[in-house]
Amino acid sequence: xxxxxxxxxxxxxxxxxxxxxxxxxxxxxxxxxxxxxxxxxxxxxxxxxxxxxxxxxxxxxxxxxxxxxxxxxxxxxxxxxxxxxxxxxxxxxxxxxxxxxxxxxxxxxxxxxxxxxxxxxxxxxxxxxxxxxxxxxxxxxxxxxxxxxxxxxxxxxxxxxxxxxxxxxxxxxxxxxxxxxxxxxxxxxxxxxxxxxxxxxxxxxxxxxxxxxxxxxxxxxxxxxxxxxxxxxxxxxxxxxxxxxxxxxxxxxxxxxxxxxx
Amino acid sequence: xxxxxxxxxxxxxxxxxxxxxxxxxxxxxxxxxxxxxxxxxxxxxxxxxxxxxxxxxxxxxxxxxxxxxxxxxxxxxxxxxxxxxxxxxxxxxxxxxxxxxxxxxxxxxxxxxxxxxxxxxxxxxxxxxxxxxxxxxxxxxxxxxxxxxxxxxxxxxxxxxxxxxxxxxxxxxxxxxxxxxxxxxxxxxxxxxxxxxxxxxxxxxxxxxxxxxxxxxxxxxxxxxxxxxxxxxxxxxxxxxxxxxxxxxxxxxxxxxxxxxx
DNA sequence: GAGTGGTCTAGACCACTGT
DNA sequence: CAGTGGTCTAGACCACTCC
Numbered sequence: 001x002x003x004x005x006x007x008x009x010x011x012x013x014x015x016x017x018x019x020x021x022x023x024x025x026x027x028x029x030x031x032x033x034x035x036x037x038x039x040x041x042x043x044x045x046x047x048x049x050x051x052x053x054x055x056x057x058x059x060x061x062x063x064x065x066x067x068x069x070x071x072x073x074x075x076x077x078x079x080x081x082x083x084x085x086x087x088x089x090x091x092x093x094x095x096x097x098x099x100x101x102x103x104x105x106x107x108x109x110x111x112x113x114x115x116x117x118x119x120x121x122x123x124x125x126x127x128x129x130x131x132x133x134x135x136x137x138x139x140x141x142x143x144x145x146x147x148x149x150x151x152x153x154x155x156x157x158x159x160x161x162x163x164x165x166x167x168x169x170x171x172x173x174x175x176x177x178x179x180x181x182x183x184x185x186x187x188x189x190x191x192x193x194x195x196x197x198x199x200x201x202x203x204x205x206x207x208x209x210x211x212x213x214x215x216x217x218x219x220x221x222x223x224x225x226x227x228x229x230x231x232x233x234x235x236x237x238x239x240x241x242x243x244x245x246x247x248x249x250x251x252x253x254x255x256x257x258x259x260x261x262x
Numbered sequence: 263x264x265x266x267x268x269x270x271x272x273x274x275x276x277x278x279x280x281x282x283x284x285x286x287x288x289x290x291x292x293x294x295x296x297x298x299x300x301x302x303x304x305x306x307x308x309x310x311x312x313x314x315x316x317x318x319x320x321x322x323x324x325x326x327x328x329x330x331x332x333x334x335x336x337x338x339x340x341x342x343x344x345x346x347x348x349x350x351x352x353x354x355x356x357x358x359x360x361x362x363x364x365x366x367x368x369x370x371x372x373x374x375x376x377x378x379x380x381x382x383x384x385x386x387x388x389x390x391x392x393x394x395x396x397x398x399x400x401x402x403x404x405x406x407x408x409x410x411x412x413x414x415x416x417x418x419x420x421x422x423x424x425x426x427x428x429x430x431x432x433x434x435x436x437x438x439x440x441x442x443x444x445x446x447x448x449x450x451x452x453x454x455x456x457x458x459x460x461x462x463x464x465x466x467x468x469x470x471x472x473x474x475x476x477x478x479x480x481x482x483x484x485x486x487x488x489x490x491x492x493x494x495x496x497x498x499x500x501x502x503x504x505x506x507x508x509x510x511x512x513x514x515x516x517x518x519x520x521x522x523x524x
Numbered sequence: 525g526a527g528t529g530g531t532c533t534a535g536a537c538c539a540c541t542g543t
Numbered sequence: 544c545a546g547t548g549g550t551c552t553a554g555a556c557c558a559c560t561c562c
Contacts, residue, residue: 030547039533040532054470060540062546063547078519200516203487260344291529292529293529304553325527
């Protein structure tokens with residue numbers, strides 16, 4: 001025999017799945033449901049908790065429980081890398097027009113707000129392995145958050161790492177007041193004579209930590225995509241490592257793999 | 263003032279984050295914690311529920327609450343596509359040796375168990391758009407689940423679609439008893455004269471539905487990666503669409519983007 | 525059988541939303 | 544102010560695990 005709260009959750013899922021309840025519709029109040037099912041309010045709340053964890057409903061304090069609205073999506077495609085490389089050697093005016101993020105989102109620089117913080121940090125074991133340098137090597141950590149100006153929360157959190165010694169040839173790269181840098185990281189690397197050969201992206205998913213949930217303002221029942229981007233120079237060195245946290249409910253990633261012809 | 267259960271959750275997170283409690287360690291019993299914090303058991307359970315949703319602890323009925331063990335990872339890399347293409351025209355003996363999944367996991371066919379079901383279904387709006395065919399066009403739906411023989415749950419769920427008319431030239435392709443087909447889908451397509459030009463993979467993350475959670479035996483506090491793979495033939499047609507559900511806590515996807523040289 | 529977590533109840537009181 | 548969900552309590556009883 002199924003547990004009571006699971007049976008109730010199934011019962012509530014039905015009309016939503018079937019489209020009889022549409023996004024934005026309010027469910028009956030918890031007290032009403034308790035009476036209808038002849039159960040206590042906490043039991044009803046347990047059932048609703050399941051639906052919330054599945055991202056199916058949204059609880060609004062003092063207002064009611066609502067069928068969840070799908071959120072506006074942000075796309076991220078891997079052809080952004082070649083596109084950014086093509087622009088890396090162009091003049092500043094061209095580079096300023098628009099960056100890779102603006103290209104992905106279809107918006108202009110003015111619609112986005114951008115916050116960056118630079119720190120010099122010693123490489124921990126993980127990053128030392130990623131760069132293949134000794135632990136403790138001095139790295140430049142750049143922490144970005146990007147958001148739509150009209151929205152209250154950013155749609156990504158980025159920690160990007162560069163080896164200080166590698167970029168020492170251009171002191172401007174160490175200066176956070178120069179952000180956002182037109183042309184992005186590939187142009188920054190170009191100024192110190194580095195050309196990228198390939199980019200490897202490593203993707204997993206997990207529930208957000210309490211901090212991520214707060215910073216990205218994630219509703220309960222949302223997963224995050226965790227992306228580590230590793231950039232390889234033409235001489236085989238790893239020259240940049242970025243860790244990106246993306247909200248799973250509003251991010252679509254697109255990876256195209258071209259195949260050689262027979 | 264922070265809510266009581268959040269304060270308790272923070273307090274419990276500390277020693278785990280700091281590594282003072284190691285994976286597998288048991289937390290004090292709920293009754294003990296209730297007494298220690300001077301709170302009721304349900305309040306303690308609410309705090310523990312947060313940690314469980316974050317994937318930080320695992321609750322074991324009748325035994326206790328334990329710091330979660332990281333699970334064994336399954337890798338999936340996009341160079342599998344070129345590798346599979348290279349093998350698609352080789353003889354059956356070579357193709358039989360190992361498939362793309364075995365290559366990803368580093369295991370042999372004998373370690374894996376595989377279940378496939380074939381159905382003919384009419385294209386719904388979503389699939390019709392993906393294939394660029396009229397709604398209702400007859401498709402072959404193939405439903406796979408792959409798992410380690412020694413484990414109780416599969417590590418992926420796949421629904422793959424082909425247009426029946428396109429593969430009609432080789433009736434064996436419609437026969438589910440022929441699975442697993444040595445050489446995979448790219449070889450199957452080769453038998454009806456189709457060569458792939460590129461593969462586009464579309465990735466999002468979300469919490470599992472109740473069904474997925476059951477089929478993949480996901481612990482609470484696990485997200486799923488949702489991957490749609492679209493295969494384009496050299497003539498530009500979409501010839502296969504696959505929807506793959508992967509457990510976020512044990513899947514690492516790797517995408518390499520080669521860049522053109524300056 | 526002792527100890528653990530899981531389910532469920534009944535109700536008090538607080539906090540937020542809208543009129 | 545009425546109605547809603549959010550937090551917390553105190554305790555009964557069940558189900559599972561291990562000795």
